[in-house]
Amino acid sequence: MRFVIKGPNRLYGTIETSGAKNAVLPILAGTLLCDGQSIIEGVPQLKDVDVMCDVLSHLGAKTVRNGATLTIDTASLRLEEVSEELMRRMRASALVLGPLLARFGRARISQPGGCNIGSRPIDLHLKGLRALGAEIKERSGYITAEVGRLKGADIHLDIPSVGATENLMMAAVFAAGTTIIRNAAREPEIVDLQNFLNRAGARIRGAGTSTIKVDGVKSLRAPQGHRVIPDRIEAGTHIIAAALTGGEVVVKNVIPEHLEPLLAKLREAGVDIQVERDAVRVRREGVLKAVDIRTMPYPGFPTDLQAQMCALLAVARGTSVVTETVFDNRFKHVPELRRMGADIYAEGRAIIIRGVERLTGARVEAPDLRAGAALVLAGLAAENTTVVDNVAHIDRGYEKIEEKYRSLGAAIERLVS
Ligand SMILES: CC(=O)N[C@H]1[C@@H](OP(=O)(O)OP(=O)(O)OC[C@H]2O[C@@H](n3ccc(=O)[nH]c3=O)[C@H](O)[C@@H]2O)O[C@H](CO)[C@@H](O)[C@@H]1O
Numbered sequence: 481m482r483f484v485i486k487g488p489n490r491l492y493g494t495i496e497t498s499g500a501k502n503a504v505l506p507i508l509a510g511t512l513l514c515d516g517q518s519i520i521e522g523v524p525q526l527k528d529v530d531v532m533c534d535v536l537s538h539l540g541a542k543t544v545r546n547g548a549t550l551t552i553d554t555a556s557l558r559l560e561e562v563s564e565e566l567m568r569r570m571r572a573s574a575l576v577l578g579p580l581l582a583r584f585g586r587a588r589i590s591q592p593g594g595c596n597i598g599s600r601p602i603d604l605h606l607k608g609l610r611a612l613g614a615e616i617k618e619r620s621g622y623i624t625a626e627v628g629r630l631k632g633a634d635i636h637l638d639i640p641s642v643g644a645t646e647n648l649m650m651a652a653v654f655a656a657g658t659t660i661i662r663n664a665a666r667e668p669e670i671v672d673l674q675n676f677l678n679r680a681g682a683r684i685r686g687a688g689t690s691t692i693k694v695d696g697v698k699s700l701r702a703p704q705g706h707r708v709i710p711d712r713i714e715a716g717t718h719i720i721a722a723a724l725t726g727g728e729v730v731v732k733n734v735i736p737e738h739l740e741p742l743l744a745k746l747r748e749a750g751v752d753i754q755v756e757r758d759a760v761r762v763r764r765e766g767v768l769k770a771v772d773i774r775t776m777p778y779p780g781f782p783t784d785l786q787a788q789m790c791a792l793l794a795v796a797r798g799t800s801v802v803t804e805t806v807f808d809n810r811f812k813h814v815p816e817l818r819r820m821g822a823d824i825y826a827e828g829r830a831i832i833i834r835g836v837e838r839l840t841g842a843r844v845e846a847p848d849l850r851a852g853a854a855l856v857l858a859g860l861a862a863e864n865t866t867v868v869d870n871v872a873h874i875d876r877g878y879e880k881i882e883e884k885y886r887s888l889g890a891a892i893e894r895l896v897s
Pocket residue numbers: 501502503505572598599600601602603604605606639640641642643644665777783784806807808
């Protein structure tokens with residue numbers, strides 16, 4: 481499947497952000513802890529959400545989707561194992577490890593391999609589970625975790641890993657006593673997970689700060705109607721698209737505070753940004769200016785917007801240096817953007833971009849989710865036709881992206897072949 485984009489496009493109009501992929505995935509894993517039927521609202525139609533539903537079904541849960549509402553019934557869970565096939569389809573499948581262990585005292589998942597953006601081990605998840613008393617064996621490509629009952633512990637994460645923080649928060653829900661997670665990740669999606677679990681009867685506090693405390697409880701009852709927070713990375717992608725192509729776009733259903741790290745950089749680059757209560761209005765008439773960026777854990781500049789920002793800076797006046805500090809190999813968009821006329825190269829962890837007058841259409845390939853989104857943005861701004869191959873990567877994290885951009889006046893089509 482590919483996108484064919486005829487550029488250059490200027491975007492005008494209003495666009496609605498969907499629910500956050502990175503919030504709904506851990507919440508779906510969290511339903512494994514709950515008795516009864518969890519009802520989750522604002523669930524985006526994404527490949528990754530489908531894979532997480534496949535994981536839950538594989539474990540014996542029943543999942544029913546009705547528009548943006550997802551119902552998960554865990555009454556007939558029968559397995560505690562996630563196969564290699566499911567782990568390969570989505571790394572976030574590893575988020576079921578903590579909940580399965582908490583609920584059944586046993587869990588087995590395939591070892592996640594490296595991926596297109598870096599090596600991505602889960603050693604911190606395992607170290608934390610060991611601290612909670614689990615016995616963990618790594619054999620023949622599988623990780624097996626076993627425990628009688630987890631016991632609260634004081635855990636210090638070596639780095640503030642989002643996935644490790646979420647997995648340990650969920651594992652600790654039924655642990656005896658209190659668990660403290662220090663140097664926890666502070667991403668808004670972790671706050672959403674805390675809110676979901678607390679609605680179910682968990683006793684968690686501190687999400688959004690670097691110290692999270694979990695008092696163990698006996699059971700959780702499935703919450704009815706938790707609404708997933710808006711996807712700050714999707715919204716950020718649209719905001720960058722509007723800034724890159726020019727025009728005027730209102731991005732609705734956002735929590736502006738979650739976008740501050742991006743908005744600050746865009747203002748520095750010369751973009752006119754107006755923040756409303758739950759919307760951001762973006763307008764760009766003058767030239768874009770080069771800016772330097774370092775990706776950091778929240779509230780730093782998000783690594784998940786690094787590639788899209790490179791597309792923008794490709795046409796900014798001056799030289800920008802973008803340093804990727806979160807993942808060790810998130811640079812696959814660099815050679816693809818070069819095919820479109822960008823003066824961009826990677827050196828160590830830095831990407832050096834000398835702004836050019838304009839990008840030109842080319843045939844490029846989406847190497848991963850956000851790099852793919854960056855190429856779509858570049859294609860919208862470029863002259864002539866851009867073909868972005870392998871859009872399955874983009875469908876992992878963006879709901880009907882081509883329809884959304886068409887509604888803003890872009891010439892973008894999906895070709896199935
Ligand atoms: C589903 C989901 O929410 N995905 C997000 C999550 O991924 P994810 O939860 O995988 O990201 P982490 O925060 O765990 O990873 C950050 C860094 O820590 C390293 N690390 C992580 C765990 C571990 O046990 N050992 C270790 O070394 C990773 O290799 C990476 O270099 O946060 C990332 C960082 O904001 C985002 O880019 C992803 O979109």
